[in-house]
Amino acid sequence: MGFELNRFQGEVDEELVCPICSGVLEDPLQAPVCEHAFCKSCITEWISRQPTCPVDRQSVTSPQLRQVPRILRNLLSRLSINCDNAQYGCTRVLKLDSLSAHLEECEYNPKRPLPCEQGCGLIIPKDEFKDHNCVKELRALIHTQQQKMNEFQQEINEQRFLIAEQRREMQLLKDFMRAMRISNPSMRAIADAMERDEVLRWSNSLxxxxxxxxxxxxxxxxxxxxxxxxxxxxxxxxxxxxxxxxxxxxxxxxxxxxxxxxxxxxxxxxxxxxxxxxxxxxxxxxxxxxxxxxxxxxxxxxxxxxxxxxxxxxx
Amino acid sequence: MANIAAQRIKREFKEVIKSEEVAKCAIKVELVNDSYTELKGEIAGPPDTPYEGGTFILEIKVPETYPFNPPKVRFMTKIWHPNISSVTGAICLDILKDQWAAAMTLRTVLLSLQALLSAAEPDDPQDAVVAKQYRENLEMFQITARHWTNVYAGGPHVNSDCDDKIRRLVDMGIEEHQARAALSSYNWDLERATEQLFS
Structure with a gap:
């Protein structure tokens, strides 16, 4: 969705307005033949419903959308717009192409993540500071960690049980094999050969x-x-x-x-x-x-x- | 309401107000509530049609997904037209259905509806009775449409013949609009309308 028109200084040419959202074009793309330009998000949403140009209904598909000409991009980047956080007191007016860089560091942004300096060190959005309580937050954190630890502990117990069970089964198998070996000479010969081969193979790998x-x-x-x-x-x-x-x-x-x-x-x-x-x-x-x-x-x-x-x- | 829909409607509202057509009193739009989800439209009956001189009120509901979906529009003023239901005011117009395009605006919708009043599409009817009359008895259709325009939309052409027949039925205890609808459907044949009303 494009930028609201009333955020701009001076008149904005009609050509720079998205016909879908009626805002100033954001990440514009144009239709291949008729060259009508739209915000990327607007035209993508429209084409997902109907593969036509919203202005003249010529058929258009997503892969056919193209970058708009440099002149249009330049005209857009030269427009002066006020900051998104104007309502929170930011008075900066910026060129459209430097808006996103400014927003990253705008100190009026009520959602700007800042570390708590009262001791807990958690990073929280600026507008949540007034309701922030280190002890409460840390307690909640401990609580979730405790829960996780309990879950892991349960998991470990479960695995221990399984291992013990398998150990018993393996012991049983070993005893069984030993018994077979003792009671049957040909079985013994086979088992001895297998063991010798195994040692040989291992030795060759060293x-x-x-x-x-x-x-x-x-x-x-x-x-x-x-x-x-x-x-x-x-x-x-x-x-x-x-x-x-x-x-x-x-x-x-x-x-x-x-x-x-x-x-x-x-x-x-x-x-x-x-x-x-x-x-x-x-x-x-x-x-x-x-x-x-x-x-x-x-x-x-x-x-x-x-x-x-x-x-x-x-x- | 989604941000994009509100932004669009606000701007379109201004566009209609500033347009030449408003200056000529051909179209008009008013807010019904503060949230821009519902509006009241008005179009003037186009000249050289049975609707000339009438003012037609429209109910416009803006969906959450506007402008990716068309606004829902219906005639509040009763009208006799093949593509508009004489009962509910529902409109059969392609741009309000599958031929909607996101770049269309309230202004273009209102102008399209005005154009629809000038050029009916009897082969794609919304009201089968009206469409039949339009195809089979164009003169009778024009009389009826003009009469409805006079009664419901403030049109200037009084038709005393129609009024007389309606009064006869009203005297028999029939509600006025019901009488008008029945007479209109039967080409103002008093006998058949009576028969239908009392059957």
């Missing part, structure tokens, strides 16, 4: 690591260090059936005879370079999987593999 200083090996890592490594292995997608065994094998008490004491390690240190090691991202540790290290002598390897944690020296 990057090779290089140990530059074998002397940095920590043979008795503490609980915290072990938990950290275990977490990383889980994130790396370690097959669950070897995870616990692997972690057990990060301490010298479970290492094979060739590694289990300082003395044997000293004796065998020349063989270290033959290990195929996989990286544990972000950690000073390597994975030595049995499937990658079948070439090593028996007293240097255990199933399903080892985790070696270092103080430094991993690339």
């Amino acid at each position: 990057q090779r690591a290089r140990v530059t200083r074998w002397g940095g090996m920590i043979s008795t890592p503490d609980e915290i260090l072990q938990r950290m490594i275990k977490r990383t292995l889980t994130e790396m997608g370690c097959p669950p059936h070897i995870l616990d065994d692997l972690m057990e094998n990060c301490h010298e008490r479970r290492w094979p005879p060739g590694l289990c004491s300082l003395e044997t390690r000293q004796n065998n240190r020349r063989q270290y370079e033959n290990y195929v090691c996989k990286r544990v991202p972000g950690k000073q540790a390597v994975l030595v999987l049995y499937c990658d290290n079948a070439h090593m002598s028996e007293d240097m390897m255990v199933e399903p593999g080892l985790v070696m944690i270092f103080a430094h020296g991993i690339e």
Whole structure:
């Protein structure tokens, strides 16, 4: 809808008036053939009802509407109009093309959003300040937040319940599979093969690591260090059936005879370079999987593999 | 009332008041309420027609969606015309229906209605009885229309023959307008009108 005529200084030419709303053209568009010009919103509304020019009824569709000539736009932008907030005391008279920029910052705009300076800091329209009460507003805010929190809490409880239920079902399935494995040898063979394949696939997806200083090996890592490594292995997608065994094998008490004491390690240190090691991202540790290290002598390897944690020296 | 409708009507109201036609007393418009949703229009019967000398009052209702929809217009003054209901004053005119265009104004509507009085469209009738008379007995139609203009719109042409026949029926206890409508419908045949009224 166009600008009301009585907001303009001086006479406005009839050519600059929208025949639909009878205001001064706002974002004008023109019909393709007859070139009659209308406000964008007015002509769009009209065409949605009837695809004709409202002045001479020639057929017009929305995509056919065109930008009006530059001369018309220039004439419009030169008109002087008073501010939308004149009734609230703004006395500014502006060129039509600078009206929107002025409205953004007009201090007479009763709806201008301002931050409350009495302490709550909420941003509210200027005309609502006189009825504004920080405590009330904040209380309302707290109330809605509280409601949201209650909803989330309920949601969490619901999800917890579901998880517990699924855990029970998974346990049942595991027990069932174990029972099948024990009672049926061919089933056991299949399951073992599947597990081996899974480890192999996982191993192939890991990057090779290089140990530059074998002397940095920590043979008795503490609980915290072990938990950290275990977490990383889980994130790396370690097959669950070897995870616990692997972690057990990060301490010298479970290492094979060739590694289990300082003395044997000293004796065998020349063989270290033959290990195929996989990286544990972000950690000073390597994975030595049995499937990658079948070439090593028996007293240097255990199933399903080892985790070696270092103080430094991993690339 | 929507902003755009009010803005338009205010401006059109001024346009009519300033127009040449008002200066010549051919059309007129008045406000009925402060909200510009209802207006009273007036058109003069065009010269060289049976409506000459009459003044016809119109009820104009401006819808919320004006000017995207036409105003609702109806004759308050009773009139004998093929495209206007002699009973309700409803008008059959394309621009007040599907041929409405948003750039039309109160002024153009009033002038179109005046033009309709000059040039009836009997093939697109609103009042079938009037239209039939117009097509089959143009002279009788003109007598009737002129008489109605005289009685209801203040036209100058008194038709004593018509008045006599109406008085005869009124004397029999028939209401005056009812008598006029019946006589008009039967080409002022007193016998047939009586028959219809008492059947």
